[in-house]
Amino acid sequence: MNLNQHPSEIQGVSLESIAREFGLPLYVYDGEKIVSQIRSIQEAFSDVPLKIKYATKALSNISILKLIRNAGAGIDAVSIEEVKLGIMAGFDPVEIMYTPSGVSFSEIEEAVKLGVMVNLDSIPLMKQFGKQYGNQVPACIRINPHILAGGNAKISVGHKHSKFGISIEQLPEIIATVAAYDLNIAGLHVHTGSDILDAEIFLRGANVLFEAAKNFPDLRFIDCGGGFKVAYKAGDPATDIREVGDKVSKAFQDFCKEYGRSLELWLEPGKFLVSEAGYFLVEANVVKETPTITFVGVDSGLNHLIRPMLYDAYHDVYNLSNPKGGNQSYHVVGYICETDTLAADRVLPEVRQGDILVIKNAGAYGFSMASNYNSRLRPAEVLVWNGKAHLIRKRESFEDLVKNQVQLEF
Structure with missing residues (x-):
């Protein structure tokens, strides 16, 4: 992956079209990248x-x-x-x-x-x-x-x-x-x-x-x-x-x-094998200015990608919807009810409500460490393979959240 590049498509499939088809938040994986990583080890x-x-x-x-x-x-x-x-x-x-x-x-x-x-x-x-x-x-x-x-x-x-x-x-x-x-x-x-x-x-x-x-x-x-x-x-x-x-x-x-x-x-x-193949797509719910920081609140958080809060891990972020906007500094934060920072002090093209942000290097320990914290639902997963986007995990529903709970009558 060229980390200076912010792809708008994977294998010729636009990320915006994938977002429209499958909804947000969404994990998207590039199957060709996974295979190429395996090949690089085999060759080495x-x-x-x-x-x-x-x-x-x-x-x-x-x-x-x-x-x-x-x-x-x-x-x-x-x-x-x-x-x-x-x-x-x-x-x-x-x-x-x-x-x-x-x-x-x-x-x-x-x-x-x-x-x-x-x-x-x-x-x-x-x-x-x-x-x-x-x-x-x-x-x-x-x-x-x-x-x-x-x-x-x-x-x-x-x-x-x-x-x-x-x-x-x-x-x-x-x-x-x-x-x-x-x-x-x-x-x-x-x-x-x-x-x-x-x-x-x-x-x-x-x-x-x-x-x-x-x-x-x-x-x-x-x-x-x-x-x-x-x-x-x-x-x-x-x-x-x-x-x-x-x-x-x-x-x-x-x-x-x-x-x-x-x-x-x-x-x-x-x-x-999988980190660079993964992209996590989220939507900007609110752009909140304060005297010191401008926050972008997105429709996800540490329940879906815990690495930044757990390991202080850095994930590059870019604005898919407005790549040519004027640069501003933002804290990208989640909707979980505690400190929930996905990316701090990031210079991004102007972020507007409804813009799609892409979090890179999300293939490893992203979905696999996701949870239902705050009773939130886990996102869908999509694999791009042979130039087509395939749903490989359905988005959770409220019924999924409660199906194993046993309700007592009082």
Whole structure:
């Protein structure tokens, strides 16, 4: 995506026509962009046996999963529901990595019955898994590499104090547990965090796994996780996926020679695949001038896009309806009954009541983190594919909001 450009159409379909057809607020996804992101990773790692496991939590719409499957990727699921969504979307269970954190063992048992690869992220879980399955069910082990990396602290998950994975300092205990329960360990996994820019960070995580792998003679794959950074505004750096591919592939090839045979290299991109493909369209309900700030109140808020309030995330915004208007500074705010800022101090072409604003980089952790807070309804989702806009999720109704509530009579 050229962040200096503000597209009025996707694949030849105007965003205004999509807004008229499906209503606002609305999530719109560019399917070609998702596929091109997958292709860029495949090309960057073309020298190694690569398997892409899309991080489903970023955007889990079944039609998006089908598109990703057709492009040759598998998925990484963090809940049993994501596993089931993947199977519903047509993924073979062997294409699914299941990486839970602190779930009940009954969920692990269900995943095993479904036939997916389970990623074990604690020694107690390793022991319980071993008691139940011994060496009959292959599994992966998630290692915490003690690498502080990524953007916001809430998405940095590989540091020493993170809840995720088993500390690399506990490797002797991991090895002893594998031996005691005769565990069938097929892979080792590491994920240091999101918004990682430097190829050296991926190399450091990979090298932790390469060294640990010497203690596991029957591995089939090494999983280096994901977390590639995307740009959110002009001038933002982004992960050079070609550089990461070159450096990690070379290190992986050297490792395989030392290990004595070729393994598969797994990656788990999420945001990288879908973030730039997503556009969130909202309507300006009111332009409210105060002595210090001009607010644009829109027909959405943190219930639909929580990242700005949760992570202080930056999303570029542009005025689709009045691109040639005179520039003014605005706070774009939502309709939720608390501080609900989507974009602060943004210079935009004059915004008028009824104008359509477009929020960019909305594909990842937009709809997937949406809620019914304030008893608001979640928006529709549209996928543009082959030059046509397809509805892939209906807009919620009030009946959807209350259908699972049980009313008592008093």
